[in-house]
Amino acid sequence: MGITYEDFLDLDYEPTSEDLVCTFRIDPATGMSTEAAASRVASESSNGTWAALQTGADFTDMGATTFAIDGDSIQVAYPTGLFEPGNMPQVLSCIAGNIMGMKAVDSIRLMDCEWPESVVSSYPGPLYGSSVREEVFGVSDRPITATVPKPKVGLSTAAHAQVGYDAWVGGVDLLKDDENLTDQAFNPFADRLTESLSLRDDAEDETGEKKSYLINVTADTQTMLDRVDEVAAQGGEYVMVDIITAGWAGLQTVRERTEKHGLAIHAHRAMHAAFDRLPTHGVSMRVLAQISRLCGVDQLHTGTAGLGKLANEDTVGINDWLRRDLYGANDVLPVASGGLHPGLLPDLLDATGTNVCIQLGGGIHGHPDGTKAGAVALRSAIDAYVEGTSITEAADETPELAVALDKWGTETPR
Numbered sequence: 001m002g003i004t005y006e007d008f009l010d011l012d013y014e015p016t017s018e019d020l021v022c023t024f025r026i027d028p029a030t031g032m033s034t035e036a037a038a039s040r041v042a043s044e045s046s047n048g049t050w051a052a053l054q055t056g057a058d059f060t061d062m063g064a065t066t067f068a069i070d071g072d073s074i075q076v077a078y079p080t081g082l083f084e085p086g087n088m089p090q091v092l093s094c095i096a097g098n099i100m101g102m103k104a105v106d107s108i109r110l111m112d113c114e115w116p117e118s119v120v121s122s123y124p125g126p127l128y129g130s131s132v133r134e135e136v137f138g139v140s141d142r143p144i145t146a147t148v149p150k151p152k153v154g155l156s157t158a159a160h161a162q163v164g165y166d167a168w169v170g171g172v173d174l175l176k177d178d179e180n181l182t183d184q185a186f187n188p189f190a191d192r193l194t195e196s197l198s199l200r201d202d203a204e205d206e207t208g209e210k211k212s213y214l215i216n217v218t219a220d221t222q223t224m225l226d227r228v229d230e231v232a233a234q235g236g237e238y239v240m241v242d243i244i245t246a247g248w249a250g251l252q253t254v255r256e257r258t259e260k261h262g263l264a265i266h267a268h269r270a271m272h273a274a275f276d277r278l279p280t281h282g283v284s285m286r287v288l289a290q291i292s293r294l295c296g297v298d299q300l301h302t303g304t305a306g307l308g309k310l311a312n313e314d315t316v317g318i319n320d321w322l323r324r325d326l327y328g329a330n331d332v333l334p335v336a337s338g339g340l341h342p343g344l345l346p347d348l349l350d351a352t353g354t355n356v357c358i359q360l361g362g363g364i365h366g367h368p369d370g371t372k373a374g375a376v377a378l379r380s381a382i383d384a385y386v387e388g389t390s391i392t393e394a395a396d397e398t399p400e401l402a403v404a405l406d407k408w409g410t411e412t413p414r
């Protein structure tokens with residue numbers, strides 16, 4: 001007797017509101033039926049193994065059930081008792097763990113999850129979500145904007161902060177560190193924090209607008225916590241975390257600490273494509289975004305709806321998910337970033353709506369007349385869109401925008 005693979009397949013099973021339901025796309029190994037592979041997915045990701053067990057009857061049945069097979073798509077229901085409350089690494093060790101490498105499938109991709117309330121409520125969710133626009137900047141009618149100085153690493157602290165100042169006074173809301181800038185000798189974290197926030201104060205005085213800074217705190221967890229404390233002590237409103245490279249455990253610990261200070265979290269997703277780029281294998285960006293929301297990021301990069309420089313998944317579908325009701329959890333503000341410039345904004349905002357953050361690096365600092373002019377061009381393109389004015393009409397009023405359109409047109413970069 002004992003548990004066998006067949007115990008994990010039941011096409012008559014109907015999932016309950018207590019189950020976590022995962023949709024996978026699988027490619028069974030040569031010679032293996034879809035049913036056999038699908039039962040192994042449910043087994044290995046819950047309580048099974050390759051051998052029929054003789055360990056006896058004294059255990060709680062935490063087995064998952066493959067309850068639907070449709071072509072290469074399968075659905076698996078997991079009992080919530082399988083999951084430690086509030087422990088995202090443990091959840092992923094189940095639903096995206098050993099199964100990613102097992103021989104029973106040539107490839108397997110976790111496409112989507114339906115999270116039950118009992119799991120969702122064990123996570124904090126975002127502290128602010130998209131209300132961060134109102135809470136930090138006092139705006140609710142337009143996208144907020146961010147810029148990342150380029151070159152992405154190598155600028156001195158003074159040069160980096162100056163680029164931020166030029167962008168802020170040109171109309172950008174947020175200075176953002178790049179994903180691989182943390183605490184290097186050419187631009188130490190502590191100096192960058194102090195100098196940038198000092199110039200932020202100057203930019204606020206000059207413009208009469210609220211300005212803020214997404215400083216990258218990514219490091220080992222203890223260092224991240226120290227950096228979060230320092231950002232709060234010096235009057236920042238946000239921290240940025242490279243959530244994939246830092247890891248979910250680190251993010252969860254940071255989320256606890258940021259709440260104490262009332263700081264928002266900007267999530268950069270560098271390395272996500274190691275999981276989500278191949279369409280038949282890994283973990284979809286949609287699921288990574290779901291996990292990010294549960295763990296409590298306020299802003300998350302979700303791509304550019306095909307208009308930017310990076311390969312994209314379903315930006316619009318992911319953004320919809322981040323905004324949908326999730327047992328009262330706050331939403332997440334989508335960040336569109338990567339190869340954007342002002343001429344792309346009308347199409348982009350048509351696709352994403354205006355409750356977003358628009359981030360331009362090269363699309364500001366590559367402006368022929370420099371960073372401030374690039375920032376003016378971005379802001380005028382955003383304001384025109386919100387007012388319902390066409391971008392070409394806006395360019396008649398704002399020479400900086402005319403120059404940007406002249407340089408880049410409406411082309412998607414590669």
Ligand SMILES: O=C(COP(=O)(O)O)[C@H](O)[C@H](O)COP(=O)(O)O
Binds near residue numbers: 148150270301361362
């Ligand atoms: O530095 C940039 C954008 O710079 P630029 O505006 O010069 O292209 C970001 O790291 C990318 O947006 C990441 O991609 P994604 O947002 O898709 O995660």
Ligand SMILES: [Mg+2]
Binds near residue numbers: 148152178179
């Ligand atoms: Mg970057």
